[in-house]
Amino acid sequence: MVRRAAVEVVPGQIVNLGIGMPTEVANYIDPAANVTLQSENGLLGMGPYPHEDEIDARLINAGKETVTALPGASLFDSAQSFAMIRGGHVDLAILGGLEVACNGDLANWTVPGRLITGMGGAMDLAAGARRLVVLQNHASKDGATKLVNRLTLPATALGCVNRVITDLGIFDVGGDCFVCVARAEGVSREQIVAATGAPVLFTTATSGR
C-alpha cells in the first residue's frame, strides 16, 4: 500500500504526507525525483530522520518526530505554512483515513466518544491540497467498511478526496460510486464489491486481472 502510494507522487511536486502510514511513503519516493516535502509545522524541504549525532530537538515534523532539512529547505511560521496549503501551492497531500465516501467526502479526525485527538492540520490539508490521496485499510479493525456511500463519522472536508488506496486496491471517487482502477494482488472483484459500502465500477484496466 505504502509502496503503491509513492507512485502517486509526480516528480517535481510539493507534497505533504500525513502522520502515520503516509509518512512512510517517503521511503519509496525516488530521491532523484526532485520531490519537496512540506511539513505543516513550518518546514519545506524536509529530509530523512537524522543520524544519532545530528538530532536537533527543534527540528521536527508534524508528527513531532526529529527530522532533517535538505539543502534548499526553508523554515517559516504556521500562518505562512497554511497559506501554502490553503492557497493551493501544495500539489499533493497523502493522508490517513477513517472513512471515505464515494462523493469524495473524508472523515479522518474523530470517532465521537472514542477518539479525541483534534483535527490538527487535517481539515486545512483536505480543503487546500490540489490533489488528495487517502491511504487507509479497506475495513476497520472490527470489520466495518471504510469506503462508504455517505459518511457516518464527522467530516474532515467535503468532496476533497481524489483517490483512495487500500489493502484491496486503488479507487477513484466517482460521485455515486467508487471507480476501481487497480486491484491488489490476488484480490477478486467480488471481494471488493463485498467489502465496499458503495457501488464499485471496474475500469478496463482492472478487468483482465
Place this chain on the structure above:
Amino acid sequence: MTAERVDPRVPGDKVYGSVSEALTGLLHDGMTIMSGGFGLCGNAEACIEAIAGSRVKNLTIVSNNCGNQGQGLAVLLQNRQVARVICSFVGGNPDLAEQYLSGKVKVELVPQGTFAERIRAGGAGIAGFYTPTGVGTVVAEGKEVREIDGRRYLFERPLRADLAIVRAAVSDKFGNLRFYRTARNFNPLMATAAKVTVVEADRLVPTGVIDPDDVHLPGLYVKRIVEVPEHRDVIEHRTTRARGSGQRLTEATRTRKGRA
C-alpha cells in the same frame, strides 16, 4: 489594590533580569494567555514554569497543543489552573484529553491553519476572514458560510490574548527576534496578537547585532525580554536512521515515550 510599584528602569528598556520580574504585574485570574510552540518544540519553558508557580487560575490558554506528555503547559492543567483551551490538537496530551472528557476544561478545537490565521488576524487588525477549511464540518456550526466565486467559505474571527509568551533564539534589546528551525511555529504570530508580549530568548544581543534583513519579527511587538540560556527542549519522538541508510525517511529507529 495599591498602585503598582514604579518601574525604576529607563523608559523603553524592555530587558528584565529574571522571568519572574518579566511577568510581574501581568498575571491575573481569568486571563487569556497565548503560548507559542508546536507540542513541546519552541516553548517559553521558563515562563510556563513561572506561571505554574504562580497561583493564577481560571486561565484560557491559546496554544496548538497545551503541552504534551505531561510536560510544558500540561503542568498548568495538572495544577487545575486552566478553565479553557483553544487549540488544534489534543493527541499526545493525556492531561488535556482527560480534563476535556471529564468536563473540567472547555476545549475549542480549531483547525490548525484557521488557528494560525485567527492569531495572525488578531495581530494585524483584521476583523475576520473567509476560509474554505471546515466547511461542512462541526467547525462550521454557528458560523456564517458564504459562497464566493463558486466556492463556499467559513467566516472566522480573530484571536487575541492578554499575554503572549514567546520563545525566540535571539533577541536584541529592542525585541527584534530570530527564531530557530521549527521552533518558530506560532511564536511570531502570537507575539503580534496580545496586549503584552514577553519574549524568552536563548540569547540576548546588543541592538544592531542582528542585520535588519535578518529580523524574523520586528521588535515593536515585544514589550518585555528575558534571556534564558538553558532549555530542556524535550524530544517527543526521537527518530533516527542508521549510518549508510541513505535518504530513506523511515528506515529508522524510534523511541516513543508516553504516547496517549
